[in-house]
Amino acid sequence: MTTPNSAESVYDAIGGDATFDKLVAGFYAQVPDDDILAPMYPKDDMEGAHNRLKWFLAQYWGGPQEFSENRGRPALRMRHAHFHVDRAAALRWLELMNNSLAQIDEETIPPAYRHMLTDHFERVAGMLVNQPD
Structure with missing residues (x-):
């Protein structure tokens, strides 16, 4: 089992593209029925939105540079x-990302990596707030 202290990237340690694809697919499966987030996503480009989020997360965690190459x-x-x-x-957004993460077994994403991901999700969600309560 890899640990967060090994030289292997988080991307590789938790299953690479397949895991990030599953995480993002789980998130976007919830979006169309969501009263807050659905209006923010283009119904005719959900695949594009899926790819952009997957590319971003994968690149951040040590995977391919597809986000930078494409965007x-x-x-x-x-x-x-x-x-x-x-x-x-x-x-x-944080709730739906965490719902999706919860659907991925701990053998694929062990607790230490799960914590790293949720911490990152929390920071990103907070950083993107651009309207007052």
């Missing part, structure tokens, strides 16, 4: 500036 630098605050992201939206 340039992440610049998350700028990319989300035109969306109304208040605390409720950030918390809902």
Whole structure:
């Protein structure tokens, strides 16, 4: 079993593309029925949204540089500036990401890595808030 202290990237340690694809697919399976997040996502480009989030997360955790190759630098605050992201939206995004993470077994994503991911999700969600409560 790999640990967070090994030289292997988190991306590789938790199963690479297959795991990140499953994580993002689980998130987007919840979005269409969500009263807060669904209006923010283009119904005709859910596959594109899926790819962009997967590329971002995979790249952040040591995987392929697909996000940068396809979209340039992440610049998350700028990319989300035109969306109304208040605390409720950030918390809902976090809830759906954590729901998806919970669907992936601990053999694939052991607790130490799970904690790293949830900590990152919390920081990203908070950083993207651009509207007052």
